[in-house]
Amino acid sequence: MSKRAKIGNTITYIILILVSIVWLFPFVCLILQSFRSYITEPGGQVNYLLPKTFSLDSYKFLFSEECQFFKWYGNTLIIAVCVTIMQTIFVLMVSYALSRMRFKGRELLMRFWLILGMFPGFLTMICLYFLLKQFGLTQAGAIPGLILIGFASSGMGYYVCKGYFDTIPKSLDEAARIDGANRFQVFTIMLIPLSKPIIIYTALVAFMAPWCDYIFASYIAFGYSDSYNVAVAMYRWVMTNDYQGYFTRFCAGGLLVAVPITILFMCLQKYYVEGVTGGAVKG
Amino acid sequence: MSKENQPSGNKIAGFFKAFGADLADIGTTFVEGNWMTKVSFLIMGFGPLLRKQFVRGIALLLTEIVFIYYMVSFGAGYLKDITTLGTQGRGFNPDGTVSYGDNSFFILLYSILSIIIVFAFLLVWRINVRQNKNAEKLLAEGKKLPTVKQDLLSLLDEHFDKTLLALPFMGVFIFIVLPIIFMVCVAFTNYDAQHQAPAQLFTWVGLDNFKNLFSMGSTGFGSTFLTVLAWTIVWAFFATFLNYFLGMVVAMLINKKGIKFKKLWRTILVMTIAVPQFVSLLYIGKMFAADGLVNGYLMRWGWIDQAIPFWTDPTIAKVLIIILNCWVGIPYIMLICTGLLMNIPADLYESARIDGANAFQMFRKITLPYMLFVTGPFLLTQFTGNLNNFNIIYLLSGGGPKSMKLTGGAGHTDLLVTWLYKLTLTNTDYKMAAVLGIMVFLVTAVISLVVYNILPSVKDEEGFQ
Numbered sequence: 060m061s062k063r064a065k066i067g068n069t070i071t072y073i074i075l076i077l078v079s080i081v082w083l084f085p086f087v088c089l090i091l092q093s094f095r096s097y098i099t100e101p102g103g104q105v106n107y108l109l110p111k112t113f114s115l116d117s118y119k120f121l122f123s124e125e126c127q128f129f130k131w132y133g134n135t136l137i138i139a140v141c142v143t144i145m146q147t148i149f150v151l152m153v154s155y156a157l158s159r160m161r162f163k164g165r166e167l168l169m170r171f172w173l174i175l176g177m178f179p180g181f182l183t184m185i186c187l188y189f190l191l192k193q194f195g196l197t198q199a200g201a202i203p204g205l206i207l208i209g210f211a212s213s214g215m216g217y218y219v220c221k222g223y224f225d226t227i228p229k230s231l232d233e234a235a236r237i238d239g240a241n242r243f244q245v246f247t248i249m250l251i252p253l254s255k256p257i258i259i260y261t262a263l264v265a266f267m268a269p270w271c272d273y274i275f276a277s278y279i280a281f282g283y284s285d286s287y288n289v290a291v292a293m294y295r296w297v298m299t300n301d302y303q304g305y306f307t308r309f310c311a312g313g314l315l316v317a318v319p320i321t322i323l324f325m326c327l328q329k330y331y332v333e334g335v336t337g338g339a340v341k342g
Numbered sequence: 343m344s345k346e347n348q349p350s351g352n353k354i355a356g357f358f359k360a361f362g363a364d365l366a367d368i369g370t371t372f373v374e375g376n377w378m379t380k381v382s383f384l385i386m387g388f389g390p391l392l393r394k395q396f397v398r399g400i401a402l403l404l405t406e407i408v409f410i411y412y413m414v415s416f417g418a419g420y421l422k423d424i425t426t427l428g429t430q431g432r433g434f435n436p437d438g439t440v441s442y443g444d445n446s447f448f449i450l451l452y453s454i455l456s457i458i459i460v461f462a463f464l465l466v467w468r469i470n471v472r473q474n475k476n477a478e479k480l481l482a483e484g485k486k487l488p489t490v491k492q493d494l495l496s497l498l499d500e501h502f503d504k505t506l507l508a509l510p511f512m513g514v515f516i517f518i519v520l521p522i523i524f525m526v527c528v529a530f531t532n533y534d535a536q537h538q539a540p541a542q543l544f545t546w547v548g549l550d551n552f553k554n555l556f557s558m559g560s561t562g563f564g565s566t567f568l569t570v571l572a573w574t575i576v577w578a579f580f581a582t583f584l585n586y587f588l589g590m591v592v593a594m595l596i597n598k599k600g601i602k603f604k605k606l607w608r609t610i611l612v613m614t615i616a617v618p619q620f621v622s623l624l625y626i627g628k629m630f631a632a633d634g635l636v637n638g639y640l641m642r643w644g645w646i647d648q649a650i651p652f653w654t655d656p657t658i659a660k661v662l663i664i665i666l667n668c669w670v671g672i673p674y675i676m677l678i679c680t681g682l683l684m685n686i687p688a689d690l691y692e693s694a695r696i697d698g699a700n701a702f703q704m705f706r707k708i709t710l711p712y713m714l715f716v717t718g719p720f721l722l723t724q725f726t727g728n729l730n731n732f733n734i735i736y737l738l739s740g741g742g743p744k745s746m747k748l749t750g751g752a753g754h755t756d757l758l759v760t761w762l763y764k765l766t767l768t769n770t771d772y773k774m775a776a777v778l779g780i781m782v783f784l785v786t787a788v789i790s791l792v793v794y795n796i797l798p799s800v801k802d803e804e805g806f807q
Contacts, residue, residue: 068600079610085626104628106638152506160503175518177786179730179759182779183521211517214510243498270618290620297624313621324616336681339720
């Protein structure tokens with residue numbers, strides 16, 4: 060290796076280490092702060108990083124009776140699981156129809172959905188709220204309501220999955236059809252097993268979204284704390300309630316939310332990268 | 343794609359031609375059809391039922407019965423009030439009981455629904471006519487009509503698209519199309535905090551809200567709208583391109599020959615995608631607060647005497663948001679670029695090196711053009727995505743700092759969408775929120791359309807292949 064290349068690599072390493080520090084710093088802070096006691100060392104963000112005494116007070120609070128943290132956690136989990144299942148099914152159905160079948164109005168439908176996507180999502184918020192309220196799906200019934208909102212229009216997000224289906228040769232379909240399979244069988248027996256990576260990608264993206272859903276969740280569950288999801292409840296801790304007092308509890312709760320999701324994501328990272336890259340190149 | 347290049351006049355003329363042909367076809371079907379077909383014009387599904395196509399017949403007949411029942415018992419009552427959106431608000435009868443009057447909200451919503459249902463019904467009626475015609479034709483040719491079993495099986499085969507799309511289409515219709523049409527209509531009413539049904543009704547006001555949006559007076563939204571729009575575009579520009587170039591640089595550093603632990607570096611960066619944004623961004627937002635970690639340490643080290651007003655000074659807040667957005671966006675770009683950078687043929691670099699090009703020249707002449715070409719459409723979606731990037735702004739600054747100069751509760755870092763959200767939730771100014779939503783749509787649509795048509799990868803698909 061030449062001397063110049065060595066210097067170049069050293070500089071690269073230094074930059075990468077600095078970048079890593081910047082990227083990991085907030086997470087390290089979050090973890091450290093969650094172990095600060097809100098009783099003996101109160102305050103929001105104090106001007107030191109390492110807690111003076113290591114304490115589990117914030118976690119104890121989350122696990123205690125007075126806090127509904129695990130109710131909220133369960134709500135979010137239920138929403139996430141239901142939305143994941145339904146959204147994956149919807150996306151697969153739409154992708155198959157648009158990728159494999161040629162029917163009247165296909166182009167029109169695709170263009171129409173593309174244009175619909177340009178409206179800001181929560182323009183429809185007020186209307187949906189009253190619509191759901193008619194069926195008792197707000198406040199106390201907010202969880203089924205949020206599930207419904209989560210997946211009902213998910214068919215519009217077919218791009219990545221359809222792009223993947225397009226790369227599977229159509230000759231496979233034709234061969235199966237000559238053997239007497241109908242389209243339903245081609246779809247379920249042949250195409251779905253071939254699409255494992257894209258199914259995992261679709262499911263992963265669908266699963267992660269409800270954990271961050273603040274906009275709709277806060278509106279639909281308005282004022283009814285039994286129906287909150289973690290994002291709504293914890294946003295209230297740091298923004299509307301007593302920020303100074305609840306900050307370490309927010310850190311602890313955030314950590315409990317982030318850890319399982321991060322582990323899940325890291326395990327399925329390969330599929331995520333595949334989906335994102337494929338989607339980006341095809342536009 | 344070739345269809346798009348035709349002049350639009352042809353399309354409209356083509357549509358009317360097809361429509362005319364359709365009407366003529368309905369006429370000939372009636373004149374030439376037998377009595378079963380003729381009765382089917384009035385009682386849908388009559389022909390198919392007599393021809394023993396029970397599934398089709400019952401489906402069509404049921405559609406008609408449900409449609410008539412819906413219109414008589416429900417739809418018509420709302421439709422008749424659509425011009426006024428109700429005249430009688432909720433009030434009290436002389437004897438003191440509550441009298442439930444009209445409700446503008448539901449009059450508008452269900453009127454729109456009814457109008458759409460009428461059109462859908464006409465479509466089904468047309469299908470009904472065509473089916474009669476086709477059935478007669480098949481019988482005249484001496485062929486057999488499809489049996490019930492064949493009909494049902496076709497839904498899993500040649501008509502599988504209808505089975506697949508039915509539910510997703512309904513979902514999009516009820517949860518996106520209907521509310522959007524409703525909100526577009528609200529933009530032409532005076533629906534706001536003072537006109538909340540059922541106590542106070544709202545009504546049509548024509549283009550008043552649009553005039554208000556562009557009026558520059560002290561009460562008008564004009565200057566605020568332009569300020570917010572300008573910042574939205576500046577933000578989207580920086581958020582897109584800064585992330586794009588820095589992300590590409592990071593990807594190139596990691597991909598560099600001789601660098602070890604490639605997977606480790608990537609994993610560290612990808613953490614930001616994995617951790618839910620409301621945790622990470624809320625935390626980072628608080629880090630820069632006046633009593634936050636950053637100010638705390640800077641003061642302890644004696645670098646500053648007073649807390650830096652990260653979130654209270656408009657300019658600092660704007661710059662900070664753009665920088666913090668890099669933290670969120672770079673890993674994403676890095677992932678995409680990593681795969682693409684490996685696709686660039688290595689011999690291009692080899693020959694450039696022989697010609698004596700340095701690293702920067704190679705980047706400018708080979709890497710950048712290739713990347714821009716391949717990721718053009720992606721950059722466009724990133725840009726429009728950033729125009730509507732709600733989470734970053736809302737979780738970091740909440741749109742603040744607030745400003746006395748801006749109306750409608752807008753702050754200095756508010757994007758059009760976060761302002762829309764505030765108008766809806768805090769100000770309950772639904773009419774202006776609806777107008778703003780239409781504006782967001784127009785901005786997004788115009789930018790998409792213009793940029794899409796000048797993208798090199800669209801003009802010349804084979805360019806780099």
